[in-house]
Amino acid sequence: xxxxxxxxxxxxxxxxxxxxxxxxxxxxxxxxxxxxxxxxxxxxxxxxxxxxxxxxxxxxxxxxxxxxxxxxxxxxxxxxxxxxxxxxxxxxxxxxxxxxxxxxxxxxxxxxxxxxxxxxxxxxxxxxxxxxxxxxxxx
Amino acid sequence: xxxxxxxxxxxxxxxxxxxxxxxxxxxxxxxxxxxxxxxxxxxxxxxxxxxxxxxxxxxxxxxxxxxxxxxxxxxxxxxxxxxxxxxxxxxxxxxxxxxxxxxxxxxxxxxxxxxxxxxxxxxxxxxxxxxxxxxxxxxxxxxxxxxxxxxxxxxxxxxxxxxxxxxxxxxxxxxxxxxxxxxxxxxxxxxxxxxxxxxxxxxxxxxxxxxxxxxxxxxxxxxxxxxxxxxxxxxxxxxxxxxxxxxxxxxxxxxx
Numbered sequence: 147x148x149x150x151x152x153x154x155x156x157x158x159x160x161x162x163x164x165x166x167x168x169x170x171x172x173x174x175x176x177x178x179x180x181x182x183x184x185x186x187x188x189x190x191x192x193x194x195x196x197x198x199x200x201x202x203x204x205x206x207x208x209x210x211x212x213x214x215x216x217x218x219x220x221x222x223x224x225x226x227x228x229x230x231x232x233x234x235x236x237x238x239x240x241x242x243x244x245x246x247x248x249x250x251x252x253x254x255x256x257x258x259x260x261x262x263x264x265x266x267x268x269x270x271x272x273x274x275x276x277x278x279x280x281x282x283x284x285x
Numbered sequence: 286x287x288x289x290x291x292x293x294x295x296x297x298x299x300x301x302x303x304x305x306x307x308x309x310x311x312x313x314x315x316x317x318x319x320x321x322x323x324x325x326x327x328x329x330x331x332x333x334x335x336x337x338x339x340x341x342x343x344x345x346x347x348x349x350x351x352x353x354x355x356x357x358x359x360x361x362x363x364x365x366x367x368x369x370x371x372x373x374x375x376x377x378x379x380x381x382x383x384x385x386x387x388x389x390x391x392x393x394x395x396x397x398x399x400x401x402x403x404x405x406x407x408x409x410x411x412x413x414x415x416x417x418x419x420x421x422x423x424x425x426x427x428x429x430x431x432x433x434x435x436x437x438x439x440x441x442x443x444x445x446x447x448x449x450x451x452x453x454x455x456x457x458x459x460x461x462x463x464x465x466x467x468x469x470x471x472x473x474x475x476x477x478x479x480x481x482x483x484x485x486x487x488x489x490x491x492x493x494x495x496x497x498x499x500x501x502x503x504x505x506x507x508x509x510x511x512x513x514x515x516x517x518x519x520x521x522x523x524x525x526x527x528x529x530x531x532x533x534x535x536x537x538x539x540x541x
Contacts, residue, residue, distance in 0.1 A: 197343050222321075230328035237336030241343070249462065276321055 148220070150274040154228065154267055155217050161263030162210035164256055168203035178256055189254040194245050202242070206260055209235045213267060225278060229271040236268035358401055359441050367435035369401070370411035376538055378404075379413040379518060381498050381508040382444065384427040385420040385455070388525050389507045390448035399528035404535055414440055415494035417506060421455035425491070430464045432487035433478025434471065442471040443478075511538050 171178045172190065180186035189195065195202055209231060216227040239261035246253055292300070362369055368377075378400075382389040404410035414435075416428035427447060434443035446467045452458035461479060468475035481487055501510060505524045509531065512518035521534050 194343050197339060202343075222324075226324050226328055229325055230332055233329050234332035234335050237332055238339055241336060241340045245343075252457065252460065272325060275325055276318070278321070 148274070150270050150277075151217055151220065154232075154270045154274065155214065157263050157266045157270065158210050158213045158217065161260055161267070162207060162214065164260045164263065165203050165207035165210055168256055168260075169201060169207050172201040172203050178254070180255055186254040186256060189246055189252050189257060194242065194249075206235070210263075222278070225271070225275045229268075229275045232264065232267040232271040235264040239264040358398055358445070362401070362405060364438045364441055366438070367415070367440040368411055368413045369441050370405040371408040372411060374405075374408055374411040375513060376404075376410045376535070377413060377512045377518070378410050378521065378535070379415055379510045379512075381415050381417055381494065381503050381506055381510070383417045383420045383424050383506045384431065384444070384447050385424045385451070385459075386506045387451065387454075390451050392507045392525065393445060393448045396526060396528045396531055400531060400535075403532065409539060410535065412441075414444060415497065416444075416491070417494055417498055417503075418491060419506075423455055423457065423459035426459045426482075427464070428491055428494075429482035429487045430468070430478050432490040433481030434468065434473045435490065436481050436486065437473055437477065439471055439473045443467065443473050446471040511535070513538070513541070 168178060172195070178186035178190060197205060213228060213231045213235070216224050216231060218224070242257060243261050246257065359369065401412070405412050416431045418424035418428045431440060431443055431447070434440045449470070450463070450467055464479065465475040468478050498508070501518065501520055503520065503523065508523040509521040509526070510518040511521040521538070522531055
């Protein structure tokens, strides 16, 4: 397994763990343990915490699992799929971070952690896609 | 004196072949790079589209605005500055609440409808609400905006809508956005209520509620006080009370 692929898997696992924790908290009706006073509860109870009736944390978990599955193979199509998923995750994380700062006036440290994971995954997956060795001329 | 040996025909053929293969490799690599860049740009474009749709859905959808559990409860009953009902009613009942208090929410859900139906609508009682803020900062923020709702003659619907959306105590859920949704559900002008919340009128209302509660020895919510006409109020009930026991206490007051 290439270093970039292994690093991506580690970061995706970290992101999945964060998303899984937030999903469990969402369904148990509790409040996430938060380093910033009230920030996580404010974000979690806002209308942005759900999308189409599904908790955003659950959607994030699904995204991380999909990234992990795309990392199982080392071919052009799998590398493109990882890049697409990571870029979509990065874009949505950027939107949610904007919402936290500009609209909710609250920062959820777990969400920031997940946004960092998605940013790293986007950078790793782009580097992996563009830097992969050419498949070589067909003889 | 030495000179480079002249390459043989075979060596020349092999050199040319190696150069051709290297050129083919370079061409293939360039084509592959272009194809990957194109794929990456397409993936980024589709990802941007997906994110844009999700962001629009996230902004316009999400959790519905809280609905007042008893939206019709107060319909047609006049409210002025937080006082509900007929001014000429023989008794004035004042409920002291903290908007974060779950027992207050339960009382509003289970006890208030009968109180309003049997005593306020019938002109026996005028009902006032005073918002305390002893639970924490979220209570104060809520109480301030409630003062704005009272100014618009919509305090009671605001209280109902707030209870319907009540969150965990002191979790920081009482944001401006939350209060706007509660205000919208209660038919309160949110901008005006939030503006009032930061002013002296809201502060005076909070101070008065706290001072009166202290004077009457109220240390739990909800607490109901009762006064006849312009007489001094006294505590009628404190803490959790069902509709029947509150009605019995009110009937006793009315018979006096």
